[in-house]
Amino acid sequence: MASIMRPSLLRQSQTASQRVYSTFARQPSPLTQHLRPAFAPVPSTRIAAFHATQRQAILPALPQKITGTLNEPTVVPDPTPAHGSYHWSFERLVSAGLIPLTVAPFAAGSLNPVMDATLCALLVVHSHIGFEACIIDYFPKRRVPNLYKASMWALRLGTITLGVALYSFETNDIGVTELIAKLWNA
Numbered sequence: 001m002a003s004i005m006r007p008s009l010l011r012q013s014q015t016a017s018q019r020v021y022s023t024f025a026r027q028p029s030p031l032t033q034h035l036r037p038a039f040a041p042v043p044s045t046r047i048a049a050f051h052a053t054q055r056q057a058i059l060p061a062l063p064q065k066i067t068g069t070l071n072e073p074t075v076v077p078d079p080t081p082a083h084g085s086y087h088w089s090f091e092r093l094v095s096a097g098l099i100p101l102t103v104a105p106f107a108a109g110s111l112n113p114v115m116d117a118t119l120c121a122l123l124v125v126h127s128h129i130g131f132e133a134c135i136i137d138y139f140p141k142r143r144v145p146n147l148y149k150a151s152m153w154a155l156r157l158g159t160i161t162l163g164v165a166l167y168s169f170e171t172n173d174i175g176v177t178e179l180i181a182k183l184w185n186a
Helices: 007-025 030-035 085-108 113-138 145-172 176-185
Strands: none
Touching: 085 113, 085 176, 113 145, 113 176, 145 176
């Protein structure tokens, strides 16, 4: 039974039935038989086993907008330090700072609330920067300005909500590192 389900057997049976049907349905003309070399195979359609859908585009293209004419120069934005190398350096500093802050409370054995609060703040900043980069990449301000603006406001709201929730968890409950330590030992 399992040998029947092999894709190669399904293809062979399908092409064999097509050959039988094609011999009865249409006979090639003598001219095409004469022009085709004897070693050339009979053209047949390729069959993929277990595929029921056609190939379709994943997403439609975003709306296109052309500004200016061919002879106008491209507008170059003014350079700002917030979007240049300082921004990149700040991202790397936050990412590198997370490594010792995640290991230190458990390696040293002390659960300090200041270290816990610093870890939570850096996690919030790190996630905000990452999601902001995704929004900038996938929803360009120039092409979809309304979706870009809505996404940025949703990100800001989510970041503030996460910050308030972590602050409340740090001050009114056991804190993130203590929770991880208890879960680890459970």
